[in-house]
Amino acid sequence: MKNLKPQEKPDQASGGLPFFMREIYGVVIGRALKQWSYAAHVRLYMTALLIIVGLGLTGCTKTNHPSQTTPVKSPHDGHTSRTYAFVNGQWFDGQGFSQGTWYAVQGSLTRSRPKSVAQTIDLKGGYVVPPFGEAHTHNVEGAWNIDQVINHYVRDGIFYVKNTTDIPEFVEQIRGKLNTPDSIDVIFAHAGLTGQNGHPIALYEDTLRTHRYEPVIGKREKGWFNG
Template identity: 45%
Template sequence: MKSVTPALLLFLISLLLSALPDGSQAQPAAARLPRPAAYVRANSPSRSWELRNGHWFDGQRFKDRTVFVRNGLFQRRRPLHVDTVVDLRGQWVVPPFAEAHNHMLDGTAGLPEMIRKYLADGVYYVQVLTNSRSGAEQARPFLNRPQSVDVAYAHGGLTSTLGHPFMAYEPRAMGLYDPSQWATQQNRIARSRLRENDAYWFLDSLPAVAAKWPHIMAGRPDVLKIYLLHAREYDTRPRSGKPGEQGLRPAVAAEIVRRAHAKGLRVYAHIETADDFRLGVQMGVDGFAHAPTYGGNLADTLVSGALTAADLRAAGRRGIVVTPTVWVGSTYFAPADSARLRAFRAFQGRQLRAMVRHGVRPLVGADWWGETPVGEALAWEELGVFDHAMLLRLWSETTAQAIFPGRRIGRLVPGYEASLLGCTDNYLCVRAKFR
């Protein structure tokens, strides 16, 4: 039996791919989602409250005032009947915090502990950007309740065959929990499909999108997550052959965004480079999961990670949001790399500042297994880019409203949901009050 040389095999594969109907170029941007209608989750009927002696954050500073709550909403005037009077005893009152990027709350294992951890850190709103649909179905009965966190799920990541996030889910589904085992088990892992159409979907062509779309929608995702990894170089970029090195072809990704927007669904794109960012803006995504070169490769950062003012203006005009995942980027540097880490953090600071300057809203999200976004917020503070009032506003108002567009949360004003945190020694509250 004759064998096919690797060079000939690559040529044949590229020839076949070039004949696919999706091509490799992105289509025109999908239509923007309309501004969502305002809504609240009111508790009617419920007790009326008078909250006295608190210092209330108004988005810029803390002000002393008495606040009233009726049917779960803040109101300016005292209700005709007040059921309960609460003395806040000088606490500093802020809206609850939010987490816009994680992969937890996926199944019931450890779920009560993680919910308690979120609530203890003041995090009430969570967005899960890739999870197993089956895990979300198990977890949902314990979520979106007054004593729990409110969660928006993306369900399975939309990628190409063996693309990221395949390796984040498949080995563990096979019982291979130790990453050091994966290299020797690579071929076996690549053949496995235990989490396909649950934690990830393989979409290699436009016909594949059309065929699988009804099944993706059947899971009732709150948001979708696509994967762009050096996407314009999909058919030309050299690869090692290991699973997880690529994401979607541009035209396939663009078709997903078009279909999602037709259903009123937001789309976040995992990206690696500034060119992936530009491509995502071109196709009309609503948000980016990570800033370019978030993974700490300083050489790549300075070459392929820099976003231009034009890039950010284009994203700002479309109202695009970004979870820059500043905290996780620092973990790629060893203690001996302190000079390189400082250079990387300086780059992160410039990038965050430029985002806000050009209308791109950064969201707080750690993408750190087992952790709340407190570490991410602290990492932002260490960069020294924002004053504490703005950091509080981005974490509580901007991030929460991006997770649940149109929902009246994240502000302590009449007509908004009466969720709040009373801080005595919270690290950001205490610092912001001295502004």
């Protein structure tokens, strides 16, 4: 193995990346973490719990999406001021599952029993886990299918999503449906960094423009994505 002088030793923390690339990654990661910190945490367990109860799940199963999607009823339909007791559930604590009773008070979970309980929900031994997050997707992209996409994510227990390459004009059309108590929390990176004639511009211009977007939004001239 070649002996390296101290000044020639690779930067293990950065994977040997050039300085300017480390700066870019630092900014991108920092912004992403800042955006994620604003996500609504009140429903971290609450919504996952009610979905599990509603579907009668007692474990992890594969979901087959039906051709016709039935909207999932939101647990935040004006009843967050009520108190609930969740009994006979197996709750994930970060390492394993343990049986216990939890209460929802003002939309937040607590182990402390409130003075009164409006409704008791028997989980019947069901397993309760926090919702999942999808860190790289392009599903949340436009108004033509946003309702179905949201419903699928909520049904599968995925409440946090990041679209790493999107089209800003499409995002503006769907912002009102996102980041609400009964929807999913989404952040967008907007257009991806690319080299000349490289990915992802070539993909969007040469393939997605004609085969995916034009059938639902109409004719778009070449260069629209890069413009």
